[in-house]
Amino acid sequence: MRKPIIAGNWKMFKTVSEATAFINEVKGKAEVDGVESVICAPFTNLPALVEAVKGTTLKIGAQNLHFEDNGAFTGEISGVMLKELGVEYVIIGHSERRAYFAESDEIVNKKVLAAFKHDLTPILCVGEKLEEREAGQTKDVCKVQTEAAFAGLSAEQAAQVVIAYEPIWAIGTGKSSTAADAQDVIGYIRGIVAGLYGADTANAVRIQYGGSVKPNNIAEYLGEADIDGALVGGASLEPASYIALVEGAK
Numbered sequence: 001m002r003k004p005i006i007a008g009n010w011k012m013f014k015t016v017s018e019a020t021a022f023i024n025e026v027k028g029k030a031e032v033d034g035v036e037s038v039i040c041a042p043f044t045n046l047p048a049l050v051e052a053v054k055g056t057t058l059k060i061g062a063q064n065l066h067f068e069d070n071g072a073f074t075g076e077i078s079g080v081m082l083k084e085l086g087v088e089y090v091i092i093g094h095s096e097r098r099a100y101f102a103e104s105d106e107i108v109n110k111k112v113l114a115a116f117k118h119d120l121t122p123i124l125c126v127g128e129k130l131e132e133r134e135a136g137q138t139k140d141v142c143k144v145q146t147e148a149a150f151a152g153l154s155a156e157q158a159a160q161v162v163i164a165y166e167p168i169w170a171i172g173t174g175k176s177s178t179a180a181d182a183q184d185v186i187g188y189i190r191g192i193v194a195g196l197y198g199a200d201t202a203n204a205v206r207i208q209y210g211g212s213v214k215p216n217n218i219a220e221y222l223g224e225a226d227i228d229g230a231l232v233g234g235a236s237l238e239p240a241s242y243i244a245l246v247e248g249a250k
């Protein structure tokens, strides 16, 4: 059985004091047996958040990393740095990074490999643009992105990747994919992993849906056979809403 995983992607929101106040409000509430609950926060919040979640089952993730361990890369943060902080997860290849920071499939792959080098679990984002969906290219786009990102991973590593299928047209728009459409694409993505590594690995990989997930629609997604959780932006920012999301994944 795959353990459902709810991850909040805070994007560029919350100062350190706002972030720690959030954890104090959700402690003991956004902790539900059988559901993994992860907050992916801006870099500046990470030390305080790792400290704030001690003694809880909540986990902390970053939203990006550089693929090198160190070097002349002004403004960047590496896997070594994240690991020493006690961060466990890292979002890689979010569509906002691909669009605004020119992250190619090759860079995404290097980042996935860097995450494993430092024992961080990648939350790998894939998904199509609106024009790609309209042109009937959704599955092709997901195939190219997934295969590129997994290049060079062992089966054991592949089984640990969390994939987040996020159709770009559904992010922050209130236009969510139907649960059935999300299941169709996510089942297809699981098949891609099966093609690369076989059925056991594919059955172990957890695949989230992301894009306008809210407390009132999360149960529909989690009710689908291949959807193992959600990567949530806007609705992860308020404590009450985040708690409802984790409860909705039971």
Ligand SMILES: O=C(CO)COP(=O)(O)O
Binding pocket: 009, 094, 166, 170, 171, 172, 173, 174, 210, 211, 212, 213, 231, 232, 233, 234, 235
């Ligand atoms: O991009 C997302 C999560 O990574 C989705 O954002 P929203 O939940 O705000 O649509």
